[in-house]
Amino acid sequence: MLDIADDLHRWCAxxxxxxxxxxxxxxxxxxxRPGAALAVDAEGAAVGSVSGGCVESAVYDLCQEVLAAGDQARPVLRHFGYSDEDAFAVGLSCxxxxxxLVQRIDPAAAPEIAAALAAAASGEAAAVARITGGPAELLGRALLVRPEGAVLGTLGDEVRDATAAAEARSLLAAGRTGTVGIGADGSRCGEPLTLLVETSVPPPRMLVFGAxxxxxxxxxxxxxxxxxxxLCDARPVFATPRRFPDADAVVVDWPHxxxxxxxxxxxxxxRTVVCVLTHDAKFDIPLLEIALRMPLAYVGAMGSRRTHLDRLDRLREAGLRDLDLARLHSPIGLDLGARTPEETALSIAAEIVAHRHGGTGAPLTGAHTPIHHDREPARHRNHPAA
Known part of the structure; x- marks a missing residue:
């Protein structure tokens, strides 16, 4: 639901x-993945997607039915699988x-949902936990959790709320969306409840060094x-907003x-990604010496294979261990045969995506590996996990 927060926040407003x-x-x-959503308003306008097209029509109709029931609408949990008779109409062709889970949201009666959507739309950190499995009377109940500890809404029981809030904070700290199971009484046992915890965190950062x-x-x-x-570079004549209009910030400073x-x-x-394109040892080595000691998502450096071997020797002399050096993606990017700046950028971006999701970078044609991998990316409103 938070993946379409911009539109839903506007509807709530x-x-x-x-x-x-x-x-x-x-x-x-x-x-x-869990958290993907399709929403329909009273005029029939639709935003989002739950399946990339396979079951959208059936889910759209279900949304209209729930919406038409008005204030008396109860959340509906529906399963969609492959249908031999008509896969594209009522099943997943994949x-x-x-x-x-389909539920009616009245912004005035669901302040926790409205607040969660407002937070996600503005890029603030927040998590919303909803009951998606368990007794029918509890389905759809929601709890908003802020990183500083504030809680809005209730799942119907104080102990249950405390347990759910703790689970939500854990996923929020990791920037992950996922499901967790708790007992209906709030314990880790007893009659089970399933919670879907959706998180919104500020967008991850990409630091590009070398103008x-x-x-x-x-x-x-x-x-x-x-x-x-x-974009960061120590040379003010090259590091200018005019040359890099798509950057959120252009910084003139020594990279390290x-x-x-x-x-x-x-x-x-x-979640931070560091890409070193400076091609100059006096910039690269001090920068990589720091970056490779940090728990960053990705560190890559441009250069030939000869440059890479020389760079490794210099970094070892600076005290880095082989375990640290193993984290360095160099030469940066996947082997796409790239030549132009745009092709090279695609190569680097592809490697970052593959590394984030645990992909191999190999062609899917003829492969027997899963198309969708299990590694869950950090979610933010402009980059949903999908």
Missing amino acids: QGRPFAVATVVATSGSAPR GGDIDV IDFAAALVRAGAFLGYRVT RYLAAEADAGRLDA
């Missing part, structure tokens, strides 16, 4: 009731299975993928000094 269908469980080669033409293309690719992109300052200020996390 206008006081428009809507029905939202949310994927709450998947199996097999399902096209969307062969997977999804469970979808060159390849960097301009990579900045555009990073912005397209939903990263908040910073800027990275260290951002880390000290707490503005980097385990």
